[in-house]
Amino acid sequence: MIAGPAPAVAEELLAALPPSPAVWCSSLRKRYRRQVAVDGVSFTVGRGEVVGLLGPNGAGKTTVIKMLLGLVGPDAGDVLLLGRPARDPRARTRVGYLPELFRYQPWLTAAEVLALHVRLTGISVPAEEPRECLDVVGLADRAGDRVGDFSKGMQQRLGLAVALLAGPELVILDEPTSALDPVGRADVRDLLLSLRARGVAVLLNSHLIGEVERVCDRVVILDKGRVAASGTLAELLGRRDVRLRLAGVSRAAEELLAAAGPLTRDGDWFTVGLPADEDATTVPALVDDLVALGVRVHAVEPGRISLEERLLGILRAGPGADPR
Amino acid sequence: MTVRTVLIFAALTVQEASRRRVLRSLAGLTIVLLAVSAFGFSRIDAEFDGELTTGEARLVASTVLNLVMFGLSLIAALGTAFLAGPVLAGEFESGMALAVLARPVRRSAVLVGKWLGLVAFGSGFITLAGLVQFLVVWATVGYWPPDPVAGLALLAAQTTVLLTLGLLLSTVISPMASGIVAVGLFGATWIAGVVGSVGAAIGNDAVARVGDASRMLLPTDGLWRGAMNAFQDPGLLATLSEEFNAHPFLSLSPLTGAYLAWAILWIVLVLGLAGMAFLRRDL
Numbered sequence A: 001m002i003a004g005p006a007p008a009v010a011e012e013l014l015a016a017l018p019p020s021p022a023v024w025c026s027s028l029r030k031r032y033r034r035q036v037a038v039d040g041v042s043f044t045v046g047r048g049e050v051v052g053l054l055g056p057n058g059a060g061k062t063t064v065i066k067m068l069l070g071l072v073g074p075d076a077g078d079v080l081l082l083g084r085p086a087r088d089p090r091a092r093t094r095v096g097y098l099p100e101l102f103r104y105q106p107w108l109t110a111a112e113v114l115a116l117h118v119r120l121t122g123i124s125v126p127a128e129e130p131r132e133c134l135d136v137v138g139l140a141d142r143a144g145d146r147v148g149d150f151s152k153g154m155q156q157r158l159g160l161a162v163a164l165l166a167g168p169e170l171v172i173l174d175e176p177t178s179a180l181d182p183v184g185r186a187d188v189r190d191l192l193l194s195l196r197a198r199g200v201a202v203l204l205n206s207h208l209i210g211e212v213e214r215v216c217d218r219v220v221i222l223d224k225g226r227v228a229a230s231g232t233l234a235e236l237l238g239r240r241d242v243r244l245r246l247a248g249v250s251r252a253a254e255e256l257l258a259a260a261g262p263l264t265r266d267g268d269w270f271t272v273g274l275p276a277d278e279d280a281t282t283v284p285a286l287v288d289d290l291v292a293l294g295v296r297v298h299a300v301e302p303g304r305i306s307l308e309e310r311l312l313g314i315l316r317a318g319p320g321a322d323p324r
Numbered sequence B: 001m002t003v004r005t006v007l008i009f010a011a012l013t014v015q016e017a018s019r020r021r022v023l024r025s026l027a028g029l030t031i032v033l034l035a036v037s038a039f040g041f042s043r044i045d046a047e048f049d050g051e052l053t054t055g056e057a058r059l060v061a062s063t064v065l066n067l068v069m070f071g072l073s074l075i076a077a078l079g080t081a082f083l084a085g086p087v088l089a090g091e092f093e094s095g096m097a098l099a100v101l102a103r104p105v106r107r108s109a110v111l112v113g114k115w116l117g118l119v120a121f122g123s124g125f126i127t128l129a130g131l132v133q134f135l136v137v138w139a140t141v142g143y144w145p146p147d148p149v150a151g152l153a154l155l156a157a158q159t160t161v162l163l164t165l166g167l168l169l170s171t172v173i174s175p176m177a178s179g180i181v182a183v184g185l186f187g188a189t190w191i192a193g194v195v196g197s198v199g200a201a202i203g204n205d206a207v208a209r210v211g212d213a214s215r216m217l218l219p220t221d222g223l224w225r226g227a228m229n230a231f232q233d234p235g236l237l238a239t240l241s242e243e244f245n246a247h248p249f250l251s252l253s254p255l256t257g258a259y260l261a262w263a264i265l266w267i268v269l270v271l272g273l274a275g276m277a278f279l280r281r282d283l
């Protein structure tokens, strides 16, 4: 047992180490009365990395996010945000957050809400930044309107603007598209891509798996309060497929396809499972060989087992099953 | 940073209070009360002018002034008690606190800031409405209270006690219920105070102790009696006969320093308790 201020000293030393991940959490645990909401969750989000937090309703995603932000006190476990222990409010200086339950002071205008949050971060930001944030989420012309008169979707957009304020290095979004129309969802996707391009780390909890698949570098899948699986998309999805629409397929061509990998055929669509170690030359070489055999190639498209299928597979297998 | 946070939330709370509908109802009630009192005082002046000795006129003026000030303090108590709940607990329930508390702020600073904002709002209201009332009385019957500053400060302290209680209650019961309970306790303490002074007047110690005990448990009534003492004519008590000892709108003695210290300690303790509940709460 270390006595006195030693842990604080250790924390200071830890904070001084150069590249600390955006989020580091270890063995987080939380129970609400009898309900164990989170049970030993550990993961990291690297600087500039976009990580998706997936899982069914009640898996504990929101609780994990709230523990990261110090909104819920964990029963056990540690959190470092941008290298600082989460107990220290300063850890959240460069963190933007859109809560699942988004609601902003109804008696303030949108511009006043942003001004309030700028003051709360304690960072001086360029005068035009709040306006730009509103512009990004499509609320520029409503800046002077009372938030109380906003629709749900507009409040969520305002919440996104708040999360983007004051140059965050980490943005945590809890179901950012739950109240948005299709255009709004596309906007959020663009927003995530632009955050990634700017090197901002993002932790994203979303049920729109297609979106997650498109923007996330890595996913963490929670189920019943535990990490059911985690890894990069390539790791999780493993095998890649290539789908080809072919005409004039001879026996020799069919043998060639079968030799490349497990083959399935549906009319003139052929699906070949590629080995995990395939490189960038595998598919072009296959196409060359097919053409040489006189096959007419109408279409070649990458097909892979979707994240959705993989997610369902992991969740149906249940805890204790091999996560890969 | 912590002081900054306190000030930001104090300002935000004043802004919230002034933009909520509660302010408009408060202002409406206050204007009605001031208008009625202006009319009442002008009638007193017209009815008794020349017929009453100045002592009696002062007694009437002091009593009615205290009565109206009681009305004002009741409005302030209602207003702030019903504001305290929504300002803190209401934000937890609606989720409004999530985005705000995820900022680099200490929860204790947020609590103190909001409390300070409520205190500023309640005291501002008391000062403004009280001054207008003094001017009304002065213009109609030519009476000016002996110690208006101390009296208004004590009324502001009474409002502070009640809103602090409202904050504590709102950490355990719903915001609306906490307002109702706080105002209910305020009324109960006032009645216990009147009962106690009746007990003192008829020389029944057991009954008198009811008032003393309630004044310790919730210092609103004790502060109110101190405020009345500051508003009424100081020469009045000497001229009064025994039956006025139990008057609900006249006070026999000024506030003691010990009682004031207890009231301040009470506020600190209750705010501390509210803070402990607030710091531990999961959002």
Ligand SMILES: Nc1ncnc2c1ncn2[C@@H]1O[C@H](COP(=O)(O)OP(=O)(O)O)[C@@H](O)[C@H]1O
Binding pocket: A032, A035, A036, A037, A055, A056, A057, A058, A059, A060, A061, A062, A063, A064, B282, B283
């Ligand atoms: N404030 C709370 N009180 C009691 N139980 C809660 C509370 N918040 C969450 N839970 C429980 O914790 C579990 C995880 O909830 P949550 O983190 O919101 O899941 P998700 O965001 O993945 O849908 C659920 O079983 C939920 O009922």
Ligand SMILES: [Mg+2]
Binding pocket: A061, A062, A063, A100
């Ligand atoms: Mg959730």
